[in-house]
Amino acid sequence: MGEEKEEKFKTITIPASLFKKIEERIKGTEFTSVASYVTYVLREVVEEEEEEVPFSEEDEEKVKERLKALGYLD
Amino acid sequence: MPLPKPHGGRLVNRTLSCERREAAEKEAKELPRLKLREELLSDLRNIAHGIYSPLEGFLCQDDFENVLFEKRLADDTPWTIPIILDISHEERERLELQEGDTLTLCDGSGREIALMHVESIYSYNKEEFAEKVFLTTDKAHPGVAKVYELGELLLGGEIEMFGEVEPPFSRFYLRPVETRVLFKERGWRTVAGFQTRNVPHLGHEYVQKTALTFVDGIFINPVIGKKKSGDFKDEVILAAYETLLCNYYLKENAVMSILPMEMRYAGPREAIHHAIIRKNFGCTHFIVGRDHAGVGSYYSPYAAQEIFSEFPDLGIVPVFFKSFFYCRKCMTVVNEKICPHGEEFRISFSGTKIREMLLRGEVPPPEIMRPEVAEVVKRWENPFVS
Numbered sequence: 001m002g003e004e005k006e007e008k009f010k011t012i013t014i015p016a017s018l019f020k021k022i023e024e025r026i027k028g029t030e031f032t033s034v035a036s037y038v039t040y041v042l043r044e045v046v047e048e049e050e051e052e053v054p055f056s057e058e059d060e061e062k063v064k065e066r067l068k069a070l071g072y073l074d
Numbered sequence: 075m076p077l078p079k080p081h082g083g084r085l086v087n088r089t090l091s092c093e094r095r096e097a098a099e100k101e102a103k104e105l106p107r108l109k110l111r112e113e114l115l116s117d118l119r120n121i122a123h124g125i126y127s128p129l130e131g132f133l134c135q136d137d138f139e140n141v142l143f144e145k146r147l148a149d150d151t152p153w154t155i156p157i158i159l160d161i162s163h164e165e166r167e168r169l170e171l172q173e174g175d176t177l178t179l180c181d182g183s184g185r186e187i188a189l190m191h192v193e194s195i196y197s198y199n200k201e202e203f204a205e206k207v208f209l210t211t212d213k214a215h216p217g218v219a220k221v222y223e224l225g226e227l228l229l230g231g232e233i234e235m236f237g238e239v240e241p242p243f244s245r246f247y248l249r250p251v252e253t254r255v256l257f258k259e260r261g262w263r264t265v266a267g268f269q270t271r272n273v274p275h276l277g278h279e280y281v282q283k284t285a286l287t288f289v290d291g292i293f294i295n296p297v298i299g300k301k302k303s304g305d306f307k308d309e310v311i312l313a314a315y316e317t318l319l320c321n322y323y324l325k326e327n328a329v330m331s332i333l334p335m336e337m338r339y340a341g342p343r344e345a346i347h348h349a350i351i352r353k354n355f356g357c358t359h360f361i362v363g364r365d366h367a368g369v370g371s372y373y374s375p376y377a378a379q380e381i382f383s384e385f386p387d388l389g390i391v392p393v394f395f396k397s398f399f400y401c402r403k404c405m406t407v408v409n410e411k412i413c414p415h416g417e418e419f420r421i422s423f424s425g426t427k428i429r430e431m432l433l434r435g436e437v438p439p440p441e442i443m444r445p446e447v448a449e450v451v452k453r454w455e456n457p458f459v460s
Contacts (some may be wrong), residue, residue: 008148030386039150040387047083055251063255070245072256072329 014038077257077265077356078389082128082151085250085354088233089122095236102178102186102236106169108161109180110187113300113336115239117157118179118188120335120351122235123249127354132159134194134230142206145343145384152350152385154343156207159190160225171195171229179233187237194230207340210372216302217339217369241334243298243312248331253293254356256329262290266359266393267352269366270296271337273306273314273451275443277398277423279322280407285361285393286327293357294319294330301337301459302369304429308332310450310457317450341366341373342381346388353390360390364397399423400441432457 022034031037067073080086090098110118120126128151133141136148138156147153161171171177173195179188204211204218213219241247248256257265266285270278282292294315298308306314315330333351338344344367349360366378379394396409400421404413413420421441431438433456437448451457 030383036387043083043151043387047079060255063252064259067248067252067256067259070248072248072331073259 076263077254078353078358080124080127080250080354081350081389084128085124085254086121086127086130087124087251088130088235090234090236094234098189098234098236099186101176102189105176105178105189106171107178107180107184107186108165108169108190109182109184110159112182114159115181115187116241116299116334116336117159118233118235119239119241121157121233122188123251125250125333125335125351125354126157127250129153129157131190131193131232132230133157133228135196135228136194138196138198138228138230142203145346152346152388154207155338155340155347156203158224159229161227161229162225163227165225166195166227177229181237181239185237187239188233188235190229190231190233192229192231194228196228196230197226198228200224207338207343208372209341212372215339215369215372220338241298241332243308243332246312246330246332247334248355250354250356253329253331257291257293257356260291260326260329262327264289264359265291265293265357266361267293267295267349267355267357267390268361269333269348269352270294270315271301271305271311272425273311273443273457274318274447275423275428275438276400276407276441279318279444280398281361281363281395282328284395285359289359291327291329292323293352293355294328295333295352295355296330297337298332298334299336302339303459305337305459306457307454307459310454313450313453314447317446318444321446322444337367339367339369339372341368342377345378346381346385349382349388349390349392353388357390359393361393361395363395397423402441429458 019034022037026037064073121129121131133156140146140148141153141156145154173192175192177190177192178186179190180186200221201211204221208215208217210218213222266289268282286292296311319328319330345362352360362379364375382392396411398407398409401408401413401415401419403415403419423442428438432451437452
């Protein structure tokens with residue numbers, strides 16, 4: 001069972017010069033390691049590229065109607 | 075600055091479309107049924123409506139353990155409060171429940187609300203749970219006491235909601251998909267979320283308005299639901315805020331809607347949870363004051379602010395405030411950073427003091443509470459949860 005279980009983390013390699021630049025960049029920030037910073041940046045990039053479930057104009061109009069009915073929009 | 079993406083990158087929607095709903099309702103009638111307590115129904119609705127994005131169901135074991143020990147989901151996304159569905163051994167036997175089964179979740183009256191695809195059934199250590207989440211195993215802590223009342227097993231897995239779980243005070247209830255449209259329509263690019271479980275005093279108003287000097291809008295989001303004895307009743311909080319907003323705020327830059335959810339009183343961990351929820355609603359900033367989501371003296375006054383340093387990847391900007399007081403010399407609301415005068419001039423916004431005054435039938439002075447708000451609160455013989 002244990003062997004079948006997917007590993008939680010994988011190792012990737014980045015150029016040493018880039019690693020050093022990131023090390024410098026995170027000094028004085030709340031990122032405690034290059035790995036946590038790189039994970040954060042990559043997650044942002046991946047999420048940015050992921051497609052949102054389409055929210056049609058019709059859906060948005062329905063939402064606006066409810067907001068108007070409740071007095072949140074004029 | 076655009077409104078932030080939902081936590082995890084995508085706003086979750088686990089409510090079924092009309093086409094799928096009919097089939098699910100039919101299926102639900104044939105499946106084992108589990109009745110949910112009121113606070114679990116709130117969690118279910120919060121998952122389904124994306125308030126808890128990226129959760130798509132109750133936590134499975136790997137996520138649960140990661141949240142407990144790392145304050146993150148198994149995929150490393152920040153998450154601090156376990157959203158769990160508990161069950162007793164007896165209940166599991168009665169339902170003959172196995173991993174891989176589908177379960178019908180019902181409300182207190184037995185009405186079918188949702189399907190749950192049970193991926194994980196697991197036991198857990200209550201003491202460890204309490205220690206990690208609440209930083210204490212003292213059963214006098216309301217959150218810890220609750221943990222010890224839970225069933226011995228937890229069920230994890232995705233849910234699909236087909237029945238509406240009408241929240242109380244539903245005219246004040248907005249889903250993240252709705253607040254995001256609302257903020258866009260108002261033209262807000264920056265929004266500060268304000269969490270509350272109190273009627274507003276001048277200190278709250280000052281914090282909100284200070285935030286409003288650098289953001290486009292304030293989103294006041296009172297938690298409605300099960301609270302501890304001595305907290306203000308939900309209806310009192312809402313009536314008090316309606317009055318305050320009507321009399322002292324510009325309509326175009328303030329919005330109030332409710333968050334139906336049980337308070338856990340987990341202090342620092344709950345502050346992160348509250349911030350994530352407001353990020354999902356579309357807030358760019360989240361206000362964290364003194365002893366946020368605390369109870370008694372279990373947490374140091376600013377522990378709920380300090381924990382944010384562990385989450386540089388949270389995706390919402392915390393805004394920290396020291397506690398405010400009224401200074402008779404300054405003749406305004408101030409804090410120790412900006413007021414040079416001594417203790418003898420200070421009137422504190424102590425919740426206990428306000429509570430005692432109200433219980434004695436006294437009206438808090440205007441230096442503490444707006445007279446209109448105090449009048450509203452006084453309409454209730456007992457404005458507090460018994």
